[in-house]
Amino acid sequence: MGLLQGATYEAYRSELLKRYKHLLRSLGNKLSPEKTKLVRDAFDMSARAHEGTVRKSGEPYIFHPLAVAEIAVSELGLGVTSVVCALLHDVVEDTDITLEDIEHRFGPKITSIIDGLTKISTVFEIVEKDQSIQAENFKKILLTLGEDLRVILIKLCDRLHNMRTLGAVSENTKLKIASETLFIYAPLAYRLGLNAIKTEMEDIALKFTNLAMYHEISEKLAETKNTRQRYIKEFIDPLKIELDKSGLHIVEIKGRPKSIYSIYQKMNKQQIPFEEVYDAFAIRVVVESPLYLEKTDCWKVYSIISDMYRSHTNRLRDWLSHPKSNGYSALHTTVLGPKRRWIEVQIRSKRMEDIAERGLAAHWRYKAGANQSISTPQDTAFENWLDSVKETLSNSDLSAMDLVSEFRSSLLGEEIHVFTPKGDVKGLPIGSTALDFAFSIHTEIGNRTIGAKVNNKLVSIKSVLKNGDIVEILTTIKDRVTRDWLEVVTTASAKSKIREALKAERTQKANQGKLLVERLFRKHQLNFNDSNIKKLISHFKYPLSAEFFHTVAEGQIRLNRELLFSIITKKILPLETIESPKIDTGNPRLKAKKNIAHIIIGEDHELPYALSKCCNPLPGDPIFGFVTVGEGIKIHRTTCPGATRLMSQYGYRIVSAGWQNDGYQKSxxxxxxxxxxxxxxxxxxxxxxxxxxxxxxxxxxxxxxxxxxxxxxxxxxxxxxxxxxxxxxxxxxxxxxxxxxxxxx
CATH class of the missing domain: 3.30.70.260 (ACT domain)
Structure with a gap:
């Protein structure tokens, strides 16, 4: 319902009021007179603050916060506080309104959420010499997970609306925002259980990063729609009859195609055409059950289905007793349907269905309306994941880039469930090792691990675990942590704990070195004070005293009486040390490259450039340039496997590029x-x-x-x-x- 730029003020006000009233209707019974006034005040403040401002699409800017608020309430089921914050999410960053103004009118809770949203910037520019602002931006987003989760939920609503209106921005910006969304926002939405938002983000991102593939899949889905619907009907009709006989309250049974992006991923991963993706759609059965009967009823549905259709023994996925860490709970099975075709069936309760689509927001709503003493498996899954997030974020030694990289790895991939010898269950990402498992039990157990028994067989700490393994950790008395362990573990939580242990060990070593130097000073009747320590550190060219003392404790610097007196009293005496490796900090010289006459670079065109070997662009491929350190500009395809990471983490080093026909052919x-x-x-x-x-x-x-x-x-x-x-x-x-x-x- 966009407004044209030349529309009258009256038409604008009419459209604005129409959208505002729609928002109020969406809130429905969540509104009391006091809350209605709160929403109205937020709307008025936002409308006044953004008046006269338009988006790149030409729409008045106020339509954006209204749309974000609508997504928050209609698609996530969030309440009045979140709607107020969504309406005000841009005012502090983009207008003259301050946090003090917001606190004066709306109080500290809303101000805190607005402050969190304001800290999440979306500007593309350099923060430091080797980091783009996206990494710092993502770090701020992740930090909000340890505070008020509504910050990140509203931010995801904001990003979803920006993706829906992405067509209005430049091609370069489209690529950057779409890549950024695939890199962090869609995985984050998945981890928070927001499947509907995650799916839409991925599909839109694919449209702007690989338009040809997006059209190919969407067209083939449209072409096969009638055939697919006939097959689904053939599968469902007899199943409905049997389910009706069971007395179960079936809310929904239907077939639905997988998302375009998930089909694209499957084609890409398995190197197969669309026609060979056998599970391009799935059947979903939703049963209405009280909380205490959910598992029983889902298993009853499974029993009926497996009696009718032969099930694939290796394709049963039980997320009822052990939900995924994003709270997702269901039974998945693959059965041999009509025409001997394998088809996936997903079985859930109505509550599970709502949580699968709306994630945390739906989970909170059910918790608020249920007996708080009743704990569900989702509670444990959410809490364990949030604890691991906070643990990762507490590691102050990680740069923004490292933090985002490690955290992102925890967002992706499926999970396995392994057991302790006592039968306790631990959920871990696929690919986790015995050492990951040890750290998931307790930090001290991880630090002292020497090996493990998996299904009663001795294995090393590097052994990769499989679903259903029974794992016993073998420990020693002393800590055994080494830097090599960072290459053994895969989980961000374990890496964080290993770094903390290495840091503590380094500090302990530094203290030992300091004690050695202090004893040597006293032995030779020298003052062990800050002035003399600075002389010593300056002589050996160490930036920090802790690094110097650590090197002494490691035995890499040997101090004696003559050496100490030469440094402290400025007398030149022989120096006895074991030198540390020298680090070349000079800027590397650019290597001369032969320019390729077929390419036009948008900016930084004075730099040499070359085709990247990772994707070998050809004339006609959509391309972009990446400014490297020391090797000029590398030309990549926009569909390069590394493009998403480059655009997301180094947006400021991306330059536009295109092909030019210069009249001759080159291979x-x-x-x-x-x-x-x-x-x-x-x-x-x-x-x-x-x-x-x-x-x-x-x-x-x-x-x-x-x-x-x-x-x-x-x-x-x-x-x-x-x-x-x-x-x-x-x-x-x-x-x-x-x-x-x-x-x-």
């Missing part, structure tokens, strides 16, 4: 992966097409036959441009019905 390196059903002469036909028909030079070829009757391999080529490559791929595909060809880099 570029790329590679293709081929696989298919093996046949006599198939490789010969492929190479003939490449070298004879398409006149393409092959740098290398590596194709092998497999025992299962298939072949596969990789061919490195020299190609003119993207169109040239696409024509070659289509020509190879046409040689055989069962052959797959795709660009690999």
């Amino acid at each position: 570029f390196e790329t590679s293709i992966a081929v696989k298919g059903i093996d046949d006599i002469g198939i490789v010969s036909r492929i190479t003939d097409i490449i070298s004879r028909d398409m006149e393409v030079n092959m740098k290398s070829i590596n194709i092998l036959s497999n025992e299962d009757g298939t072949f596969g391999g990789r061919i490195e080529l020299m190609i003119y441009d993207l169109l040239h490559l696409e024509q070659l791929i289509e020509k190879i595909k046409a040689t055989h019905r069962y052959i797959q060809v795709k660009r690999e880099d």
Whole structure:
């Protein structure tokens, strides 16, 4: 319902009032007269503060906070306090209104949330020499998780609306914001249980980072819609009859396609076309049950389904007793449906369904309306995850970049559940080791771990755990922490605890070194004071006394009487030390690179540039430039595997780039992966097409036959441009019905 820039003031006021009334209707029975006045005051303050300001889309700016507030209440189910904060979330940063003004009118609770939102900036510029503001921004976002979670929930609503209106900004900004969203906001929404928001963010981000793939998947979903609906009906109709007989109160049973982004991920990970994604949709069964009967009723539904359709024994996922750390709880099973097709079925209660879509917000609402003495598995899952977040954030030694990197790893991936010998359950990310498990039990146990028994078999601390393992940790009396352990563990929590232990050990060593130096001073009747210590530290060129004392304790600096007197009394005497390695802090010289005449750089064009080897861009590929340290500008494809990380963490070093037709052809390196059903002469036909028909030079070829009757391999080529490559791929595909060809880099 956008307003045109030339619209009259009356039309603007009418539209504004219409949207405000819609917000009030969405709040519904949450509003008392006092709360209605609170929302009205926040709306009036925001409207006055943003009056005359427009967004890049041309809409009045006030429509944005109204939209954020609407998302908060309609899509997350948040209350009046969150709506007030959503309406005011930009006023301190963008207008003359101060936190004092807000506290005077709305009190300390709302002011605290607004302060948290204000600290989360969205400016793209350099903070320090080697960090972009996005990393500091993410760090501030993560810090709010340890305070009031409404800050991050409102921030996610804000980001979702920005994604919905992303079409109005420049292409470069679209790429940066979309990449940033995929890098941290969507995983964060997932970890908070906000599945609907996470899914929409990912789909929109894919649209702006890989438009061709987005259109391909969405078009194929549309093309197969009727076939898919017929199949779902064929599966559901007999199931409904059996469920009705059971007496269970089934609220919903329907089929729904997986998100575009999740299908894209599956195609990308498994290197398969859309047609081979067998679980492009799933069946969902939702049962209405009282809390104490939820698990029982879900298992009853499972029993009915598995009686009708053969279940896949390795594809049962029980998140009823042990929910994911984001609170997600359900039964997932894969069954062999009509036409011998495997199909995923998700079984949940109505409460679980609401929490699956609205996450923490729905969880709080159910807690508020239920008996507080009744604890659900979601309570433990949420609390354990938040505790691990706070523990990670408490590590002050981590830079913003390191913190974001470690925290992001805790947001992604599925979980396993392993057991202690007493039967207690621990949830850990897939890929966790025995040492991760040890630290999840207790810091002291982790610090003293020497090995483990997994299912009663001795294993090392590096052993990767599997779902259902029974793990017993073996310890020694003394701490055994080493820096190598940081490479053994995968969880942010364990890494944080190891760093703390290393820091404590270093401090202890420094104290030992200080004591050694003090004894030496007293032995030779020298004053152990700040002045003499500074002379000593300055002589050895250490920035901090703790580092110097630590080096002494390690035995890397040997002090004696002659050396001390030469330093303290300025007498030149022989120096006896073991020197530390020297660090070259000078700026590296730029290596000269031969410019590629086909590329135009938007800015910093005086720097040399080269095509990045990680993705080998071809003319016609959407590209961007990344300003490196010492190697000029590297040109990447926007779909490069590392593009999301670069744009998210180093936005200030991204420059626009494009291809220029300079009238002559130049070959570029790329590679293709081929696989298919093996046949006599198939490789010969492929190479003939490449070298004879398409006149393409092959740098290398590596194709092998497999025992299962298939072949596969990789061919490195020299190609003119993207169109040239696409024509070659289509020509190879046409040689055989069962052959797959795709660009690999």
